[in-house]
Amino acid sequence: MSHIIAELFPPSTLRLFELIADVLIVLTTVSIVGVLTYTKKWVWLWREWLTSVDHKRIGIMYLIAALVMLFRGGVDALLLRTQLAFPNNHFLGPEHYDEIFTTHGTIMIFFMAMPFLFALFNVAVPLMIGARDVAFPRLNAVSFWLFAFGALLLNISFVIGGSPNAGWTAYPPLTELRFNPSVGENYYFLSLLIAGIGTTITGINFMVTILRMRAPGMTLMKMPMFVWTVLVTGALIIFAFPPLTVSLALTLFDRLFGSSFFTLGHGGMPMMFVNLFWLFGHPEVYIVVLPAFGIFSEVVPVFSDKKLYGYPIMVASVLAITVLSYGVWVHHFFTMGAGPGVNAFFGVSTMLIAIPTGVKIFNWVLTMWGGRIRFTVAMLWQLAFIPAFLIAGATGVLLATVPVDYQMHNSYFLIAHFHFALIGGTVFGVLSGMYYWWPKMFGYMLNERQGKVAFWLFFIGFLVTFVPQYMLGLEGMTRRMYTYPPGLGWSSLNLVSTIGAFTQGAGFLVIVYNVLWSMRYGERDLTGDPWNGRTLEWSIPSPAPEYNFAIVPVVHDRDAWWDMKQSGKSEAFKVKSSAIRPVHMPKRSAMPFLLGLSFFVVGFGMTFSWWVIAIIGGLGVLASLLYGAFDYDDFEELDPEVIRRTEAGLGRLQA
Amino acid sequence: MPKRHSPRGRHRYWLTLAIALGLTVSGCGQQYVVLHPKGPVATSELNLLILASVAMALVIIPVWMLFAYTLVRFRDNPRHEGVFVPKWQSSRLLEILLFVVPLIIVAVIAVPTVQKTYALDRLPPKKDPVVINVTSLDWKWLFQYPGQHIATVNYIEIPAGKPVLFELTADSPMNTFWIPQLGGMEYTMPGEVLPLWLEANKPGVYMGRSGQFSGTGFVHMVFSVKAVSSAAFNSWVQQVKTTAPGMSLATYHSIVKIGTMGHESFSSYPAGIFPTTTHGFTLTGSSPMKMP
Structure with missing residues (x-):
């Protein structure tokens, strides 16, 4: 018994921060359970949320999870920056620092950026294409619960068993059992494998949804730009995740079963892991940034009151980026001696990606040209993206210049570059999308003034954090250093960077305040179209009713809703009572939640090599799948009377 | 006609001075090693x-x-x-x-x-390079001079004005070998030997470090590179040969053990601790890499 406790709670989980976190986790859990019990909401939670297959609810659950993970990853970042604020600082020890930068990276990429985007996929895509749900609603819930339990598995690591500590890229042989005997890396591999299944399913689901479920008249070239980017992101996911799965699974085999795929001795080839990882890793960059491009392509026309400039070119650029993104992965390791021919090829292919990306930026600016620009919060995030992403792109080209990369590889210049790309691209994008689609999700607006305060804090903090890091790179500071001596010229720049990081943290807190304040006092959106929108999601009430569209719209133009408003047909969009037909709706199901839970048990058991627990979990997986496969009672007809009542209540029913 | 500064021109003069000063303070100080x-x-x-x-x-x-x-x-x-x-x-x-x-x-x-x-993948022709075999260990750098048969830990001396061919490997998780003022980095990987040539123009002491995280002590994987004249280099080699202790296989195994180290010199090293076979990445061009 005592050795089990020692394994569950090694010294690394008994440090001050971990104990504070323990207390907070226990308090939060107790209060949530207490509130749910007191208000008798358990059944409601189970029926309306945990077993829901409604894409809008799943989207909201993704959003909540992503915001919680943004908080966790952000706290990690602040701890790292506090440690680096001064030379020879003793705020965090080396073990602690290594664990925190590992979870910061892993969480931000896999458990913040991706679910945040999936939240917006779920909320917006079916509504934008005039569909009533995604193609496979139950699989959609499976995706979410695999992600959620994968995230949970990674997040318990720092209080039970110990965090992973080899960086988010987890290069062997450092992750080999010999150099890394704690269970932390097992958590990393298993949580990403579990969440990765969910991600792959999401990719398939949205591709099929977009290809098969568009409203009549919406040809591919009449789809909103965001839908295009989701479509190609689906393709990217389907082809990028298998190499990740293979590399993670093989390393896990090395650790758990004594194989030697990537080990230091016995003929292992660590560099093969690096190849496989980045064969996933570079397309991954576009998986998280292309949908952000899509969001910007929706936000700019709406708040410029103008058609998107160069739609066919935008589509071509997205497709070009998709194809090129598979031909650039070696630029993550020009310094691994692949030879001048290989390096030159991948350097040039990387520079080529800058062309379609640059074209897109021009197109957004030209969309604003000749429009009437409204500086709403959603638009401000987009406007901040353009200058920031230009810097990210330009420094990306510098890094693609092979001999320059020899000097910049793994330096803070690189850190600054990818934070400019991922915060300036993805985070600004999802926040823009969040403010834009919030009324559609919840039926009320987020307060604009508070949102602007949050924006300026975050944007200025972002620049103050990462501009000095470019300079630190030129001063020879490399990534993942837990401390540095004085006298190298690094001290003041690091302090400035830390101040910037805390400013961003303040910006995040204002966003949280903004959400909580607006929940209570925010302006209700009674029109369903608060921004004078252009696409179909704004043609229906906010929040969208369960069945989305009482009558599936017919699309004639690219900006379908704007077109209807222009041609005076928006009034005719009011529903004729006689035209309402029964709607085929998916039924809620407990299977996805139970499947996720079973995978969690498998992951937890395998992490500690406690095979009995792993096998019990495996049986749970099998049982859930069988139950799902033989449950034929998965759809129901929604009574037209219910739809009539709902639409009449919203004042949308024609006599 | 004598040239006179208009008020505008003087503004420009001050502006130029301010920019130059700003650059010196912020962007072009000596601490910007990559820029120097x-x-x-x-x-x-x-x-x-x-x-x-x-x-x-x-x-x-x-x-x-x-x-x-x-x-x-x-x-x-x-x-x-x-x-x-x-x-x-x-x-x-x-x-x-x-x-x-x-x-x-x-x-x-x-x-x-x-x-x-x-x-950059070719050694400059007609210059005979000094070869240094580099092994990254947890968490120190071992340097062997196959031409001189001496070894050092965490520091090297090189002759200025002469190319140095570093052959890089690891007996540990990966690291990168980086001397920013002499040139960009290259990985050290177990089971592989990667070549990298660098050259110092002038005598001086340059900082070297690892750019790839390899565990808790990786921050301390710094080494110094002292570039000296050819004569001084030869006398340093002689001095190490005569005064430093030899490295036995047992000494090597104690160096490999996990931990950090200061500077060390050895007048000899055992055969076979640097890999003799590799996956085949070599320098192309006039002076192909020769394995010892």
Whole structure:
């Protein structure tokens, strides 16, 4: 018994921060359970949320999870920056620092950026294409619960068993059992494998949804730009995740079963892991940034009151980026001696990606040209993206210049570059999308003034954090250093960077305040179209009713809703009572939640090599799948009377 | 006619001075090691950095200006002064320009990139390099001089003005070998030997470090590179040979053990601790890498 406790709670989980976190986790859990019990909401939670297959609810659950993970990853970042604020600082020890930068990276990429985007996929895509749900609603819930339990598995690591500590890229042989005997890396591999299944399913689901479920008249070239980017992101996911799965699974085999795929001795080839990882890793960059491009392509026309400039070119650029993104992965390791021919090829292919990306930026600016620009919060995030992403792109080209990369590889210049790309691209994008689609999700607006305060804090903090890091790179500071001596010229720049990081943290807190304040006092959106929108999601009430569209719209133009408003047909969009037909709706199901839970048990058991627990979990997986496969009672007809009542209540029913 | 400073001209003079001062303080101080190369490899890498930066600045600064102008001119104000063309969405000429101009700029960077990438992979001809076998360990650097049969830990001396061929491997998780003032980095990987040549123009002491995280002690994987004249280099070798202890296999195994170390010198080292076979990445060109 005592050795089990020692394994569950090694010294690394008994440090001050971990104990504070323990207390907070226990308090939060107790209060949530207490509130749910007191208000008798358990059944409601189970029926309306945990077993829901409604894409809008799943989207909201993704959003909540992503915001919680943004908080966790952000706290990690602040701890790292506090440690680096001064030379020879003793705020965090080396073990602690290594664990925190590992979870910061892993969480931000896999458990913040991706679910945040999936939240917006779920909320917006079916509504934008005039569909009533995604193609496979139950699989959609499976995706979410695999992600959620994968995230949970990674997040318990720092209080039970110990965090992973080899960086988010987890290069062997450092992750080999010999150099890394704690269970932390097992958590990393298993949580990403579990969440990765969910991600792959999401990719398939949205591709099929977009290809098969568009409203009549919406040809591919009449789809909103965001839908295009989701479509190609689906393709990217389907082809990028298998190499990740293979590399993670093989390393896990090395650790758990004594194989030697990537080990230091016995003929292992660590560099093969690096190849496989980045064969996933570079397309991954576009998986998280292309949908952000899509969001910007929706936000700019709406708040410029103008058609998107160069739609066919935008589509071509997205497709070009998709194809090129598979031909650039070696630029993550020009310094691994692949030879001048290989390096030159991948350097040039990387520079080529800058062309379609640059074209897109021009197109957004030209969309604003000749429009009437409204500086709403959603638009401000987009406007901040353009200058920031230009810097990210330009420094990306510098890094693609092979001999320059020899000097910049793994330096803070690189850190600054990818934070400019991922915060300036993805985070600004999802926040823009969040403010834009919030009324559609919840039926009320987020307060604009508070949102602007949050924006300026975050944007200025972002620049103050990462501009000095470019300079630190030129001063020879490399990534993942837990401390540095004085006298190298690094001290003041690091302090400035830390101040910037805390400013961003303040910006995040204002966003949280903004959400909580607006929940209570925010302006209700009674029109369903608060921004004078252009696409179909704004043609229906906010929040969208369960069945989305009482009558599936017919699309004639690219900006379908704007077109209807222009041609005076928006009034005719009011529903004729006689035209309402029964709607085929998916039924809620407990299977996805139970499947996720079973995978969690498998992951937890395998992490500690406690095979009995792993096998019990495996049986749970099998049982859930069988139950799902033989449950034929998965759809129901929604009574037209219910739809009539709902639409009449919203004042949308024609006599 | 005597030239006189107009008030405007004086402004410009002060402005130039301020910019120069700002650059010295912020961007061009000696602590910016990448910007102060001390050898031909680092210099050519810096030249390429400057070329690419100028080319990129030529792109992003006009776009920033166009962007800022657009925001000011087309902002939604009550009087709606700007031109309003809600349906304008394409222009053939603009679209061709949007693809052609970036393509030209990419070509301007890509051509020298490819040339330099090949050039840096060749040792300069007619110069006999000093060979140093580098092994990264947890968490220290072991250097062997196969030509001189001496070994050091965490420091090296090299002759200035002569290329040095580093052959890099690891008996530990991966690291990168980096001496910013002499040139860019290269990985050390177990089971592989990667070549990297660098050269110091002038005598001096340069900082070297690992750029790849390899565990808790990786921060301490710093080493110093002392470039000296050829004569001083030879006498240093002699001094190590005569005064330093030899390295036995047992000594090597104790060095490999996890932990950090200070500077050490050895007058000999056991055979076979540096890999003799490799997966086959070699320097191409005039002086192919010879394995010991």
